[in-house]
Amino acid sequence: MTKNQIDIITVHIPLKMVIARPRSGRGNLVPSPKERDCFVAALLAMTAPERLLTIFVSLIAFSTCVFAQERIAVNDVRWQDGNCPVCGKKVKLAVVTATNTTCGIDRDLFIRSAGPQPEFYLIDTCPNCCFSGYLNDFDLVLPQQVKDNLKKTLKPPHPINPKIHQQEIATLDKYELAYQTFKILGRSDESFGWLTLRASWIARDLYCNLPKHPAIVDVLIEAGKLVPPAGKDSNPAEREVRQAKKLALHMTNSKTKWNYDAVIALLYRRHGENRSALKSIDRIGQNKNTPADIRDLFVQMKRSIATEQHWQELSAEHFNRAFTTGTISPANQAIAKYLLAQLYHRLGKKDEARRWLNEAILDRRLPANLLQWAKETQEQRP
Numbered sequence: 001m002t003k004n005q006i007d008i009i010t011v012h013i014p015l016k017m018v019i020a021r022p023r024s025g026r027g028n029l030v031p032s033p034k035e036r037d038c039f040v041a042a043l044l045a046m047t048a049p050e051r052l053l054t055i056f057v058s059l060i061a062f063s064t065c066v067f068a069q070e071r072i073a074v075n076d077v078r079w080q081d082g083n084c085p086v087c088g089k090k091v092k093l094a095v096v097t098a099t100n101t102t103c104g105i106d107r108d109l110f111i112r113s114a115g116p117q118p119e120f121y122l123i124d125t126c127p128n129c130c131f132s133g134y135l136n137d138f139d140l141v142l143p144q145q146v147k148d149n150l151k152k153t154l155k156p157p158h159p160i161n162p163k164i165h166q167q168e169i170a171t172l173d174k175y176e177l178a179y180q181t182f183k184i185l186g187r188s189d190e191s192f193g194w195l196t197l198r199a200s201w202i203a204r205d206l207y208c209n210l211p212k213h214p215a216i217v218d219v220l221i222e223a224g225k226l227v228p229p230a231g232k233d234s235n236p237a238e239r240e241v242r243q244a245k246k247l248a249l250h251m252t253n254s255k256t257k258w259n260y261d262a263v264i265a266l267l268y269r270r271h272g273e274n275r276s277a278l279k280s281i282d283r284i285g286q287n288k289n290t291p292a293d294i295r296d297l298f299v300q301m302k303r304s305i306a307t308e309q310h311w312q313e314l315s316a317e318h319f320n321r322a323f324t325t326g327t328i329s330p331a332n333q334a335i336a337k338y339l340l341a342q343l344y345h346r347l348g349k350k351d352e353a354r355r356w357l358n359e360a361i362l363d364r365r366l367p368a369n370l371l372q373w374a375k376e377t378q379e380q381r382p
């Protein structure tokens, strides 16, 4: 497989919302035994924060499905035996099948699924030498000089015991190692653009959970009533952002209520609307009534926003350079322009966001749903 083919494959993003999956009549809300087994196996294979996150996301997805009266289709993760192309040791490789977009699509194209999130399994790492990449990268035949360079250069952000199963390695460390690996393999800027965009989504999903505190549950119930239930063709991600906006309007006269800020911050944070989330997160930190454990959670959440922004900066830099050097695949150009606008908008870089919004809107290849989102973002005067 050539480098360009890999770039194009990693770009594949279904843009059409496929939320409704009725199988018979109203459908069955309970996953089949096979689906449950796959889900449980995948949960056991995760690190603790990833497990917490997946359970939380699944609960949200479940509540969404209850409203929509649909069956939950859970993503499937399996592990197959492979060999590291650098050190030759055996390594378990993740094979993920994405089956659903139950939780909707964020405006920077992060697709939210019920069950294990595919982005957590797209990058594999050899625990012995730290070689990292997509599943296909483990089929590469590399010259000895490149192998030696990889062995000498790859540095994990945290030490990795060569004897552990790679599921125990933190996902963002795998992305960091894939970034280092791709540098040595000489991958294209476009390829780095997609890799780092995915890493930013991982950072978004980490630390997006709240304890079942009664004061928080009350607000979550209130938020659920503020916006109509998710319909067949609606986007649950957009619904949650609308809930956050309505809650923010409701709390204008009650800014001492930390639980409102907690739910607003969570709903915005889950979809990468970080500039809005940060306003609530800062108020939670300043509010004397905020319980200590909640305060700590939001300190972590704020840190995860900084990590997401680090990867977003890299993604924008690489996509930008791919355009400057004329190396971006023609089939991906319109979507990449749209993404650049979204990235700059989220990073608060107004001039760049405006420039790429204009470029995206003028590009006739931009799919209709992204054109609509681009116009709505433009109306917000980024």
Ligand SMILES: [Zn+2]
Pocket: 084, 085, 086, 087, 088, 089, 126, 127, 128, 129, 130, 131
């Ligand atoms: Zn290896």
